[in-house]
Each structure stands twice: as C-alpha cells, then as structure tokens.
Amino acid sequence: MAQCIGEASGAGATGSARAAAEASRRRSKHFTRKIDAERWLAGVEVSKSRGEWIDPNLSRITVGEWARTWLDAQSQLKPTTIARYGGIVDKHLAATWGQIAIADVTPADVAAWLQRLASSGLAAGSVRYIHRILSLSLAYAVLDGRLSRNPAAGVPLPRAKAKPRVFLTHAEVGRLASECGDYAVLINALGYTGMRWGEAVALQVEDVDLLRRRIRVTRAMAEVRGKAIIGTPKDHERRDVPVPAFLVDDLAELVAGRSPAELVFPSPKGSILRNGNFRRNVFDAAAQRAGLGGITPHGLRHTAASLAIQAGATVVVVSRMLGHSSAKVTLDVYAHLFADDLDTVADRLHEARARASADQMRTSRPMIFAEDRFAGGQHAV
Template identity: 30%
Template sequence: MSEAGKPRLCRVSGRDTWHIYHQRKRISTGCTDRASAELILARYAAELSRPTTRAVSVSEILSLYLNDRREALKPGAERLSWAHKPVAAWFGEKPPEAVTDRECRAYAQKRMETGIAPSTARTEMQALRAALRWAAAQKIITECPNVPLPSRSPPKERWLTRDEAHALIGGCEAFHIRLFVILALGTGARVSALLELPWSRVDMERRIIDLRDPGKARTAKGRARVPINDGLLATLQEAHAVRETGWVIEWAGDRVASVKRGFRAATIRAGLEGVTPHTLRHTAATWMAQAGVPLWEIAGFLGHSNTAMVEETYAHHSPGHLKGASSSGYDPSATVPG
C-alpha cells in the first residue's frame, strides 16, 4: 500500500475527536487524545493487512484436497475418493462453520443407522478432518473446525480354520479367484496389493514376492517382500504358464479390478459365513501366531512398521501368550514353604 493510500489520523473542524481518514472516508476513533487514537489506527491498519479468505463450502474443500493429493501423487487418494462422497453429500454447500461436534455426531449416527460399520464412518470423518486441516494450512479457511471421530470398531475375530480354507479353495470355480485365495493365505497381503501385483515383482527363482509398488509413496499401511512357500510356488508356476497379461491376477486377458463377486460365490459354495477377502489376511496372521511365530516377525510379514496393532489383534493366538505371567500366580500343587 502506497503512503498516499495508507489510513491516517485527522481532525474535523469544530470537533475534538480524532478521525481515521482512509479512501476518502472519515471514521471517528471516539478519542480526544492522539495517543489513544494512534492505537485505534494501528488496529485498523492491522485489519486491512490481514489476508482475506474467500467463501468456500465443505464440498469444495474436500474436492480441492482430493485433487491436491492426486496431483502430488500422495498416498491415500484412492481411499479418500470414496470416503469423501457421503461427507460431501451431507454437508454439501454449507460453510466450514457448519462442521460442529453435534453435526459430526449426527452424521456418524445416521451412517451407522443405514448399516455402515463404525470403522467406515470413522474413516469418512478422518477424511473430513484431514481436508479441513489442509485447507487451514493453505489459508483457504482461517480456522479448522474440530471433527470428533466415532469410536474404533473392535478387531475382527473371524479367521479360517485349515479345513475352512480347503473348503473355500474347493469352492473357487474360476482359476483367478482360486489363485487370489491361495496368494492371500500365503502372503497375508491386502486385496489391493495382490490385484496390483505384476509378474515383474514375482521372483520364483529366488522365491520372493515384492508387494511394494515403486510408483507409490510409502504409507503407515506398508507392504513387504515375502517368501514363497512350496504350495504357493506350485500355484504361481501354474498361473505363469498360462498368463496372458503382465498381471498375476488376470481374467479374460485383462487385469482384475475386483474379486468381490467371485469370492462371495466361493464362500457360498463352501458354506462359509462372515468371510470377506480381508479375512484371508487376518487368517494368515492368525495361523502364524498360533504357530508361535514372534509378533515382530508377523508385523514385518504384514508390512507393519511396529508391532502395536499386531500385539493387540494376534497376541492372544500365540501359544506362549501370558504364560510367563500365569506361571507366577498361585499353584495349589506347589509345596508351601515351611
């Protein structure tokens, strides 16, 4: 702002109070002494220099945040793309000020009333919170509203016994579904990691599968390099011999985008209930814990950077779980010291 355009103090003829003169307007300070008027002038000038923010809706913030993550190739964009849709539909063109604790709790409650799991509602609220924090950091909004999150869902306990796993594999009519099931049980990998796995990251000579995608940034939900056991090796060799594309999981000469329908049909044929593709990852980790594999090794196999989640979910399956603590308790058969 040029010196000529800056606000300044002036006095109006016939009046004792000081005024602020700015842009051909006079604004009374209400002060008769110059020192007090100078303080008011300073506050007025500070307000003029404060950056202004344009009106923006919650829906627009979510879209801007999603685009930013996609353009910067940041992790989480795919999950955010589905998580932000119901949130945008709920808040619509409302301003960020409409994101209150009460409104967030009402949203989560409504979502769960429609059959959505608490964990899904939590993920959607996390997407909203991340978008608002990003908007505040980018000066798109002046303040970031608080976004309370629904409680976490308890860890899923459903896992397959060996007999159930054999029944599931037997229920797979399509070869690519059978391959997916055997891969998931043998690697403990997430569904997305297997559907995105190319043959170039499968080394059958060294018997290693590299689930890490070099084109994607590393996230807390990491991926690992896992060994290929004997049963998995035979299945991979069979699949590699008849491959038509560069993808491990393929069908009709194309990459498979989803196994939900074929997997669901296989569970029905096998007579299994409460089983989803993610159950296979849970099953692989449970089997390892039951076999006495150290939790830190299970964490590494699953791609986790620490054992906290593994300990919470799988420690009780370990044959040695709490045995040390139990051995220090009262044993009626022990000799009582004299």
C-alpha cells in the same frame, strides 16, 4: 458508535485504530462503546505479540470451498483415497457447511452435526470417518494461518464397533481353495502370504521369485469410479512376502511358459481380476459350499496373519509380511492372537527354571563321608 478498525472516539484510540487498520488491510469493525473498541484493539495487539493473530479476511472462506482446497493439496494420497475423501466432501461437508465460513465453526456445532449423522442411521465408523475429513481440512486451515485452532478437534465421537474377523484353519483354507477350482492357487496365496486383494491381482510373473520363495509386492490395483487403476501398494511400501514350499510348486506350475509381464491371476479374459466379479462368479458360492460364512477374499489376509502367528512368527515378521506401517498397527489388530502364546511362554519359563535348578544341584552337590568302622578312617562315598 465507535468504529474499529478505522477509528474510535478519542485521539489515542484513533491512532491505535488506524495502525491496526493498516495491519489488517483496512477492514472495519464497529462497536457501540469506545471501551469495547479499545478492548478489542488491545486483544489484537496481544494476539500479534504472541503470534496468534489471524487476519479475519483469511478465515471468511467457506468450509465447502476450503475443504476442496485442502483436498487438492493432498498429492501424497492414492487415487482411491482422493476419490473417497472427495465423495465425503461433496455429500456431507458441502451439504451442511458449504456456505459457512471456517471462522464461524464451533466445537458445539460440530458435535451437534455428528449427532445428527449418527441419528440418521449411519454407522459409528462412518460418522468417525466423516468427522476425520472435516477435522483434517480445518487442521490445514490452522497450518495455513486461517484459524488459530481446529474447532473439530476434541469433540465427542461415537464409539465404533470392531468388525468381526474370520480366521480360517489350514483345513478350511484347503476346503475353500478346492471349491474355487481354477482359482485355488489364488486362494492359497491370499490365505498364506497376507497380500491384499489389490496386490495379489496386480502381480506379474516377474514378481514371483521361485528360487528364493518370495513374492515381490510392488504394485496394487485399486478401483476408482469403476475403473481399475494400477499404482503402488498401500502406504507406498514395497515388500517381499515369504511363500510356503507347497505354494511355490503350485505357482511354478501356474506361471510356467508365461512372459514376465503377464498377470499371475488374470480374469478369464486375461485382464485384471475384479473383486466384485470374482465374488459374484466364484468366491461367495464356493465359500457357501465349503460351509464358511462371513469370509471375503480380502479377509483371507487375517487368516494369513493368524496362521503365521501360530507357526511362531513374531510381531515384527507379521508386520513386514502384511505390509503394515508399523508393528503397533499389527498389535492393534492381532494382539489377541499373540496373547494365546502366553501360556506357552509361561510353561517354557517353568521348564527352563527347572532345568537350571537341576543343573545347579548336580554341580554343587556336597561330598558325603561315611565312617569306615572296620578301617578306622573316613572314606568318601
């Protein structure tokens, strides 16, 4: 048996093997034939020259251990995201890949695993999300020099179905707000400003600028393992959202006489308002009485976007109002709403062209002459 890295039969092969052994921390690899050892050594040297060589020691860490190492490094993520990722690592990645070295993961293995997840009844969106966590952790292994490529990248994924979105009319928002009683102002705020639920319930009185008709979104509440945690908004982006005049009056009445640090929309006990409690105690029954199915407090954000677009807001304005990371995100979600304006644009272009043509005809109309038979000359008419 030829041994590599350590030695292979023949003086030349032995020297090369020993040099490679020193570079690879004196690990040993065994071959039954000398030519196989020499080919392997040649491949190592080519990989080194290209900067593609991976120390086998580094890639023997298990997927489960590496996924937790990757997660610990994600300090930029919000606590809710960390908790969600951690749950997936514990429940799905550790269960299947916990004892498998990252070097042994193949695209075919990943594809088969995803198929099993889909067959178990998980929704396509959930399967894609689980795959994302595995892929991100293995991409980090590539970045760290433990893998030469990401075996989870490019594998077939189940097609996720978009969740239906509910867009309320002005009248429907008013009806829902009325049914929510003391929380009518909250419903209107969600339905007309586009704030996320966690942003709205974290608002303090000092965040409401009645003179400028603006709400400053600087905080957000997130529930992590049953606890309410106040942090920054999604993507850590602070923003100002516009407030319609009718809502300014309602907010002014709501916050009158209250201290700047008080919550604008507190629970009955004065603490942070939880989504689950609000839905159970107020919202779901109110929506049913209003004849509105499929709507949620967070879903009112879609209504705000729809009403703003109907009022003539541009993609950029809607993106800023909703706190999207880019206008592309806004178009990905609401492009079909902007498409409703295509007929309006076409009609306006037609009208503009007609006006331009009429103006041109008036300014370039030729002088018409008629013969004055009685005067024996020509006069302009």
